[in-house]
Amino acid sequence: MTQTKPVIGITMGDAAGVGPEIILKAFNDDSVAKMSNSFIIGDAKILERAKSFVGSTKEIHVIKHPSEGLFTSDVIDCLDLNMLPNDLAVGEVSPIAGDAAFHYLAKAISLANAKEIDAICTAPLNKEALQKGGHHYPGHTEILADLTDTKDYSMMLSAPNLKVIHVTTHVGIIDAVNMITPERVLHVIHLAHETLSKAGIKNPKIAVCGINPHAGENGLFGNGEEEEKIIPAVEKAIAEGIDVQGPLPADTLFFRTVRGDFDIVVAMYHDQGHAPVKVLGLESGVNITVGLPIIRTSVDHGTAFDIAGKGIADEKSLVEALRQAVELSPEK
Incomplete structure (x- = not known):
């Protein structure tokens, strides 16, 4: 046919x-x-x-x-x-x-x-x-x-060897942090899992960025944002059987993903996700709206x-x- x-x-x-x-x-x-x-x-x-x-x-x-x-x-x-x-x-x-x-x-x-x-x-x-x-x-x-x-959607960027999906996008950095909630993070993890699964990746490996430097360094940086906003979502996703890790330090996570450790990164805000993708593939990068x-x-x-x-x-x-x-x- x-x-x-x-x-x-x-x-x-x-x-x-x-x-x-x-x-x-x-x-x-x-x-x-x-x-x-x-x-x-x-x-x-x-x-x-x-x-x-x-x-x-x-x-x-x-x-x-x-x-x-x-x-x-x-x-x-x-x-x-x-x-x-x-x-x-x-x-x-x-x-x-x-x-x-x-x-x-x-x-x-x-x-x-x-x-x-x-x-x-x-x-x-x-x-x-x-x-x-x-x-x-x-x-x-x-x-x-x-x-x-x-109501619930996200931006996914794709470049050679790197896919990134965003929890927040076109808002200021202070507003972005305020908008991050465990429910939103979990929803974006679900979107990442569903999108890559439909694309033929069985049980995709998902990495979740932290918000603060070094993902908060166990409370050394920030005001407990990772513990409040990210960890509950990651724990719930793991309990659902999703292969996800985080929060992980953004300064090394994108290198690890390009190396092949993960299939997709969940970024917390616009520049955290956009900058690595555009360094790798400004001329071949693609923006995909999922959800x-x-x-x-x-x-x-x-x-x-x-x-x-x-x-x-x-x-x-x-x-x-x-x-x-x-x-x-x-x-x-």
Whole structure:
């Protein structure tokens, strides 16, 4: 029986950034058409303009619904929302571009909720532009959670030899510590276990970071946060049969995970988890939102306004995000 390729909606992100360029470059990779029926949700005119930045000669084929996609290696299908002016400035924060980026994602979520696409893959948006465009979310993840009515979710980052899932993400460090609870830590351990188990890793080995230096050093550092917020969750997960250790010192844990001691790290806050992943794989890292009723993967980099329009942005992270979206999509 022939398997139908999954249909992936790729949101263009902030059109003033590198999103249009990395999309065009990604579609020059023959593997994209071979592994998926992928199309763009964005503005066709912006893709046409970006062709000159990267030297693309592929035709932009405008569609109104995924069913109209040609999905061949010769064209790039674009569900055109036609929200942006022809003269949108490149490399600048724009409320118009921020608003459009929100609507591209909202359209993708609507299609995914209706089962008309199998997964969403997102190019980067700009948080300042998003806010100035009237959408008061910290980023993609929170929009996805809101528009899918998801209360419990987490961000997972994947780079070569390292996967990290987060207890908190886009909040200040003081707020992050206050938000960490045993219930939240246990829930993220469950998400890590379920996600890797579904990906074919039997009984995944999970490591949990401490909050303080040296994971508190038995009360020497901090105010007992590890004992109050992390240890009860780890003990309960172990009692449930999950292979988990922690809290462990973050300064050595990521090295140990890359070495192969663990399959995934549970990080307590944004920079604790993001920094190691980006050191290892800024160009090939992938952001995956777990806990949603739909599949969403993303590049693990920003809009890169400083190089937008120059045609030098690297598309590897987007191609890898597409691969992971395909792998996570349900079989047909």
